[in-house]
Amino acid sequence: MIQEYEPEATRRDAGDAESSRASRGWWDRNADEYQSEHGAFLGDDRFVWGPEGLDEAEARLLGPAESITGADVLEIGAGAAQCSRWLATQGARPVAVDLSHRQLQHALRIGGRFPLVEADAGALPFADGSFDLGCAAYGAVPFVSDPVKVFREVRRVLRPGGRWVFSVTHPIRWAFPDEPGPEGLSVAASYFDRTPYVEQDERGRAVYVEHHRTIGDRVRDVVAGGFRLVDLVEPEWPAWNSQEWGGWSPLRGNLIPGTAIFVCVRD
Numbered sequence: 001m002i003q004e005y006e007p008e009a010t011r012r013d014a015g016d017a018e019s020s021r022a023s024r025g026w027w028d029r030n031a032d033e034y035q036s037e038h039g040a041f042l043g044d045d046r047f048v049w050g051p052e053g054l055d056e057a058e059a060r061l062l063g064p065a066e067s068i069t070g071a072d073v074l075e076i077g078a079g080a081a082q083c084s085r086w087l088a089t090q091g092a093r094p095v096a097v098d099l100s101h102r103q104l105q106h107a108l109r110i111g112g113r114f115p116l117v118e119a120d121a122g123a124l125p126f127a128d129g130s131f132d133l134g135c136a137a138y139g140a141v142p143f144v145s146d147p148v149k150v151f152r153e154v155r156r157v158l159r160p161g162g163r164w165v166f167s168v169t170h171p172i173r174w175a176f177p178d179e180p181g182p183e184g185l186s187v188a189a190s191y192f193d194r195t196p197y198v199e200q201d202e203r204g205r206a207v208y209v210e211h212h213r214t215i216g217d218r219v220r221d222v223v224a225g226g227f228r229l230v231d232l233v234e235p236e237w238p239a240w241n242s243q244e245w246g247g248w249s250p251l252r253g254n255l256i257p258g259t260a261i262f263v264c265v266r267d
Contacts (some may be wrong), residue, residue: 007199007207014196014209016145020099020120022198022206023143027079027100035080035106041243044110045085049137049167050259051248054235056086061165061233061263062133068092071132074157076121076150076166077139081107081114088114095131097121099140121150126157134158136166142210145196147218151225155266164227164264170234170257173247174212180249185256218262227264235259 014022027034042048047056062068069091075084078096080103087094097117098104104116119125121140134154141147154164175191177184191214199208213221215232222229237253244250248258 005202007201009197009199011193011195012198014145014198014206014211016122016149018206019143019145019196019209019211020122022209024099026208027098028102031079031100031102031106038245039080041245042080042082044082045089047083047086047137049233049261050235051243051245052235052237052253052259053241054233054259054261056083059233061231061261062135062163065090068133072130073133073135074124074126074131074154075139076124076134076136076154077141077143078107078116079103079139080110081112081116082110083135083137084114085110085112088112092133095126097124122146122153124153124157128156129159130157132159132162134162134164138167138169141166142168145209145211147211147213147221148224151221151227155226158266160266162266164266165261166264167259167261168218169210170260171213171215171218172256173258176247176252176256178247180244180247180252182251184247184249184252215260218260222262222264226266228267229262230265231261231263233261233263235261 071092073087073092073094075096078084078098081096084094084096095115097119101118107116144150175187175189177188194212197210198206200206234257237250
């Protein structure tokens, strides 16, 4: 009997190519489990910004309803394209992009009359000024070593005045263990340690990579990418949400933020 190797968790450097390769492989292998476990919470056509359950239908971070209707919208790291599906119901013309072929197969399974594109967020296959809005709900940004490269690509394909809104794990979470219970409430690492979190196989090859940036880093990256930051949203944990999702939980969510959403404009 062959025993499957359990990846080793460590903190070490991981560059662009290694991070991209690891993300594609991880999401291809885990897409089925992810959609099975979280699909009900995400819905088929909801736009949820993170595990807290903040819904774009209420938050309107992309802009008022009238600005969505008729807009060309790029969703990056779309997964099964739940957000794009919601955008389509609002009269937008979404395009859903993801690095993972298997995630996009789930998007096909659920359905929707909008394009699905398999591509890397750092090399978007679209002409300059193709979109009015860009969005990413935990898509791509946490997993790339050079977020400025992604932001510049997003800026390139946006029209002047276009919004770029993305959510990531709140940077303060990196100082705490990724645990939903009481053990996740004590600081265990330096907030200022930017060393990526890496899971690697027996040969030392990364199979999962997530990159840490401080709040200040994220703001500077947004500016370096050519955007103006107009809002930074830290969703509070709502009373109705009793679920645990990885290190997110009502216990932790009522004490420290779990998600940061950056609302940016291309001038």
